[in-house]
Amino acid sequence: MVVTKPEPDEEDIADLGEARPGPTTRLEGWRRFVEEDLASFDLLPEPKWHSLSPTGREAYDEARIRYHSELQVVRTSAVKEIAHQGRLLTLLNQREHGARRGMIVSGKQTTGKTTALKQLGRLHELRIRQRYPGSDRIPVVYLTAPPKGSPRKLAMEFARFLGLPAVGPRHNTIDITSAVCQVMIEARTDLVLVDEIHLMNHATLVGEDLSDHLKYFTEHLPATFVYAGIDVEQSGVFTGVRGKQLGGRCVLVRTGPFPLGPEWRSLVASLEATLRLHQHEQGTLVKHSDYLHQRTGGVIGSLSHLIRAAAISAILDNSERITRATLKSTRIDHNSESAAQPPSPRKGVAVSGPTGFWLVRPLPLPVKPFPRETEDSYLWRLSQTNKISVQRLASPSQWLVSQQDYVGRLSIVSGQPRNSLLRAIPHLGKTEERPRQRARYACRRCVAQRTGTTDHIVWSWTSHHDQVCIRHRLWIGRAVDSPARQLDLTDLPEVVHAQRRHYRLLRRHGVLMMDACYQYTSALWHSLFQRGYRLSERAERLRLLSPANGQVRPFDPRRYLAVYPEIVETISLYASPYWRRLALADDTTFEQFKAEFNHRLPQERALRSTARSWLLTELRQTAMRIESAVLPPAPPPSASD
Known part of the structure; x- marks a missing residue:
């Protein structure tokens, strides 16, 4: 059964989108905030919209303005x-x-x-x-x-x-x-x-x-x-x-600004989906994601302000669409405006224009790309070395058109061979084909060795299988939020050895199996430590990293570094088809897997009775999760079924 909503009459339009006052720091205002539905507004069909009287059109536009003035919550x-x-x-x-x-x-x-x-x-x-x-x-x-x-x-x-x-x-x-x-x-x-x-x-x-x-x-x-x-x-x-x-x-x-990436584009798309404009084409703002990030600095509050203000302007000037010109003419908060202020044009420097081409001229100081460096990181280093802004570096020229493609123009500007750029920077110029990896700070000692300076900060594409720089014995993986927090592992050779073993397992079992093993064994050990399993070795590693006290806060690199050898040992057990098959078998055979687990990772003290039963269940469940993650999906049922 399909139910169609009746179209509102002109006298009902004025009641749409009424304001909901009341501070949430009072019980009445808080309850109203909790009970109210998410803001919604249905556009009138085009014939109905064009047939509105001037009074009805004014009331309709006022209701849409009230709708856009209400903050839309996005699940970031x-x-x-x-x-x-x-x-x-x-x-x-x-x-x-x-x-x-x-x-x-x-x-x-x-x-x-x-x-x-x-x-x-x-x-x-x-x-x-x-x-x-x-x-x-x-x-x-x-x-x-x-x-x-x-x-x-x-x-x-x-x-x-x-x-x-x-x-x-x-x-x-x-x-x-x-x-x-x-x-x-x-x-x-x-x-x-x-x-x-x-x-x-x-x-x-x-x-x-x-x-x-x-x-x-x-x-x-x-x-x-x-x-x-x-x-x-x-x-x-x-x-x-x-x-x-x-x-x-x-x-x-x-909380902080969002980096320019898939989540930012998804955020822009979510906010664009809330627009109620008759002539706006969905996907326009997503195409301008880079510009929106440059204008707002990745701050969600500034982004919401910019899009909602531009939508209201489009209603007031009857354009019914948001274009880049609309976004440029919309003012937002001072912090974002001052951070995104473009440099004043000077003679001989490229300025913004509609052509979309760069001013093709080599910069004074060439910069070599770092292996697997992100494109944004390389452009930032290139601009900082030559004392210009990234915006000016990427600005198009109004008076010189280049026939080179994106990589060719970057090769001329940076002074680097085209093949060197393509080898070093994955998917250069192809934002829709970014690696299925995460951008992390590259090893600070590798950067200093390759660039000859400690001033450069490099972001590189890595996976969760890259936790340690083996050459320089630095922890570069999980929870490292700055190069200064890359921890020295000179006194912890077992962590460096665990990384070497991790790479051997990756070559032997493949990415799909190792992704599943790393995800579920990490979760297993997080739960094991909460129940007092093998605490002394972890405590000793924490003591070597912080002699004053062994306490660590959540999202501290030491928290994950201290358990990394145990995770790799468990990965080697679950990645083996033989031991994984025993973990999934009946109780008699499962005892062999349990004995092997206790042999490789012995308990330092007996667990409580409830923890012992939990451990047996969790060991089997971990094997089941890994097995289901690596199995190919079942074929869809045929019509005869």
Whole structure:
């Protein structure tokens, strides 16, 4: 059965897209935010649109403007990660009687921290409402840290959200705090979201008082606390004893600009799909993804502002489409505008134009490409060496047209042979055929050896099978977010040996098998360490890397480096068809696989009874996951079936 929606009449158009006011720092506004549906608007058919009267057309356009003015939430990787970590923490804390774990979301301005925080609260409250329909619970409390805050101001922020009676000067801080805690306990609040946490500086007396009072709430409320702020690591939140205690109880999730890549293009496509313009052709903004990244610096807040403002401009000027000219004429925030400001044209330097060709002239200083270097990395090094911007390097010429293709023009500009560029830079000039790998920082010692300087930073295409630079004994793989954090492995030869063995296994079993083995054995060892399996060798490696203390934070390279030899040993076991077949067989044969696992990776102490049964199940499940990942897909059923 197909149901068609009736077309709105002109008198109904004015009611479309009504504004929804109300701050989310009040209970009524928060509930309205949770209950409201995602913004939607259906375009009128072309004949109906053209037949609107002037009054109806004005009301229709006004409704579309209101629709575009509302922020469209896109499920980015940051939003998904914060929602996932928040869900894990609420489950982890539900039976906790001591210090509960929390989360801190840190990042630059307009990188989606507040949006992700609110989406976490919204999903949690909807989940609680579905589980307990008709209850009068207040599962989520959302507030912002007060500027120049004091304990009294913080308590009043909680009271205002809950809608408690007006607080007079005769009520002291303890009275307000006790009332707030009582109401939140009775309302079964289990998630507290505190935004603008960077205003709490532990280096000041005011910040210390505010932190102590916030800690009082965390200890007296059976709730998970999630904080968000601008560059929390540099704002003084982790300063002093109080800051270290907060950092020891909270996981840190960072948000930031999106790199120019598949996720950025997917983000642009998602926002473009929300446009409601009659003459706009889908895919136009995706074609301008590079330009949008250059304008916004990869910041999602600036991108949303630019696209929504351009859509409203297209409605106002009746063009009904967004073009590059529309984007150029749309102003956005000062930070993005100043970062993307093009250089002023000078005589002899190429300027922007419509031809799409480069000014073909060799630059003064040639730069050799690094093996498997990314195209963006090479262009950046070429521009930095010759003291020009990347925008000017890639600007087309208005007065000189080249018949060379992209690689040929780059060869002339860089002074490098064409074949050298093609060998060194995978899929040069073919953004749609980028390798199915990830861009990481190349080994800093390899870069210094090849370039003769330590000033160059090189991004290269690598896979998760490349974790160690064997020549220079540096950890270059997982969780390395800068060349300075590439750890020296001179005192850990077993990690370097594990990389050599990893490469031998890769040549023997192939990429498909090793991809599956690495993914599932890494997850297996992450769970094993949580249950106390072979902790001493890992602790010894951490001690050698950080003699002061062996504690590491999430997403620290040492966390993954310390378990890498065990992962490779487990990979060698599961990659073998013989041992994998035993792991998938009956209980009698499975005992042989279990004995071999214990022989290669012996337990240092007996596991608890529940952990022992879990281990047996997980060993078999890991083999099943690997087997299903490498098996060819089943053929589709035929018509006769």
